Amino acid sequence: MIDCVQPSECVLCAGCRNVCPTGAISFENQYLDYAYPLIDSEKCIQCNKCEMVCPIVQKTNLKEGDYLHGYAAKVEDDIVRKNSTSGGVFYAIAMHTIQEGGYVCGAVYEEDYRVAHIVSNQKEDIIRMMGSKYAVSEMGDTLQKVKDLLKQQKKVLFTGCPCQIASVCTYLGEKPEGLFLLEIFCHGNCSGEILQSYLKMHETRRGSKIKDLAFREKSTGWHTSRVRIEFEDATQYKELITIDPYMRAFLSGTTMRESCYDCRFRSGKSGCDLMIGDFWGAEVEVKEMDDNKGLSAVVVVTPQGEKVLGRLQLALREVDVASIIKYNRNVEKSTKKDERREAFYDYAKSHGYANALEEFFKESAKERMSRKGRNFLRNCKRKLKGEEKALY
Numbered sequence: 001m002i003d004c005v006q007p008s009e010c011v012l013c014a015g016c017r018n019v020c021p022t023g024a025i026s027f028e029n030q031y032l033d034y035a036y037p038l039i040d041s042e043k044c045i046q047c048n049k050c051e052m053v054c055p056i057v058q059k060t061n062l063k064e065g066d067y068l069h070g071y072a073a074k075v076e077d078d079i080v081r082k083n084s085t086s087g088g089v090f091y092a093i094a095m096h097t098i099q100e101g102g103y104v105c106g107a108v109y110e111e112d113y114r115v116a117h118i119v120s121n122q123k124e125d126i127i128r129m130m131g132s133k134y135a136v137s138e139m140g141d142t143l144q145k146v147k148d149l150l151k152q153q154k155k156v157l158f159t160g161c162p163c164q165i166a167s168v169c170t171y172l173g174e175k176p177e178g179l180f181l182l183e184i185f186c187h188g189n190c191s192g193e194i195l196q197s198y199l200k201m202h203e204t205r206r207g208s209k210i211k212d213l214a215f216r217e218k219s220t221g222w223h224t225s226r227v228r229i230e231f232e233d234a235t236q237y238k239e240l241i242t243i244d245p246y247m248r249a250f251l252s253g254t255t256m257r258e259s260c261y262d263c264r265f266r267s268g269k270s271g272c273d274l275m276i277g278d279f280w281g282a283e284v285e286v287k288e289m290d291d292n293k294g295l296s297a298v299v300v301v302t303p304q305g306e307k308v309l310g311r312l313q314l315a316l317r318e319v320d321v322a323s324i325i326k327y328n329r330n331v332e333k334s335t336k337k338d339e340r341r342e343a344f345y346d347y348a349k350s351h352g353y354a355n356a357l358e359e360f361f362k363e364s365a366k367e368r369m370s371r372k373g374r375n376f377l378r379n380c381k382r383k384l385k386g387e388e389k390a391l392y
Contacts, residue, residue, distance in 0.1 A: 002050035003039055007031040008258040009056050013167030014139035016050035025050060032345055033191040033353070034136070034257060055166040059264060067268065068306060070321035071298040072279050072286040073314045078293060085132045085216045086278040087296030092312045093182060094126045094157060102155030104129065105146055107137040113199055113213055114192050117142040117160070119149070129159070134215050134250055136189035136257060139164070143171045150176045161186040162265035169271035180308060183270055185277025185328050188260035188335045190250050197353035198246045208233040216241065221292040245361040254338040254360070263334045273305035274298060281327035286317055297324040299331065
């Protein structure tokens with residue numbers, strides 16, 4: 001049974017719940033800030049189907065991927081790029097898929113800003129899937145929906161983290177011709193519980209409900225991405241991702257799901273066709289393409305990935321994959337567990353997650369003064385060089 005997988009290993013793909021013929025598996029086994037699979041022994045018939053689709057148990061099914069090519073890429077439409085975290089490649093592939101009569105599976109914010117995977121062939125849902133969410137996505141019955149569509153000979157684009165891509169492969173058993181797997185460069189996942197606590201903290205302070213959330217808005221440029229929260233009273237919270245407590249906790253590796261610290265599915269092992277993410281280091285590696293509006297890095301893993309990429313209307317430049325991985329270590333390596341993790345969760349037990357974020361990751365006065373000093377010196381150097389004044 002699936003209880004052979006420990007919470008520290010589970011990736012929360014919900015494959016076990018999707019395949020269970022008696023509905024014996026629910027996600028109620030609480031460990032820290034996540035709910036893991038729990039088996040109802042009275043409903044379980046010992047069929048072991050849950051183990052057969054588990055990417056942790058069936059790790060031998062995963063194959064080492066090859067990096068065929070690397071690219072810097074972006075859509076030419078600036079409006080699309082503005083609403084994208086990086087260069088808009090996901091949007092281009094998703095729209096190509098639905099224009100061919102297919103469906104797209106990706107993560108969206110639900111009404112309460114919980115993150116969940118949905119399956120859709122509607123443009124408005126593709127737009128909802130755009131942008132990084134920075135919290136684990138609830139999979140629900142997504143895998144079963146994908147399987148049903150493929151049985152109907154429909155094309156399906158599935159996009160997600162390496163573990164989610166791997167779960168699709170093990171759930172289906174083999175990769176059907178109509179399935180395209182798009183992997184997102186993954187730093188790891190925070191929990192929905194921490195995200196909800198963070199957002200409620202903002203609503204309480206503002207005295208107004210949240211109307212819109214973007215973790216990587218680019219009004220001051222892609223290189224200075226900010227968290228933007230819009231409230232119903234028309235006010236906004238805006239902060240650099242390097243200063244915002246939630247993002248600082250995420251980037252530090254403190255609030256990851258336990259299994260994220262030892263991910264088994266990176267380096268193309270998930271079964272993906274393409275991997276995409278921000279082209280960090282673009283100002284060095286492909287500076288002629290870097291207009292500070294967002295640029296994607298693309299790693300081609302399969303011939304199918306190369307074929308689909310060639311059909312898209314994108315500005316492309318081939319680059320060495322090593323130049324992508326150099327600035328995106330998470331393509332191949334898991335995020336290291338921060339030494340503050342245990343203390344953070346101990347503090348959160350008695351004070352709540354929102355207070356723990358403030359206690360451990362709010363920018364201190366010393367840090368703020370140091371940052372402003374660095375920015376002042378940087379701006380002075382730019383003025384001396386005749387460059388445009390910095391935006392922050």
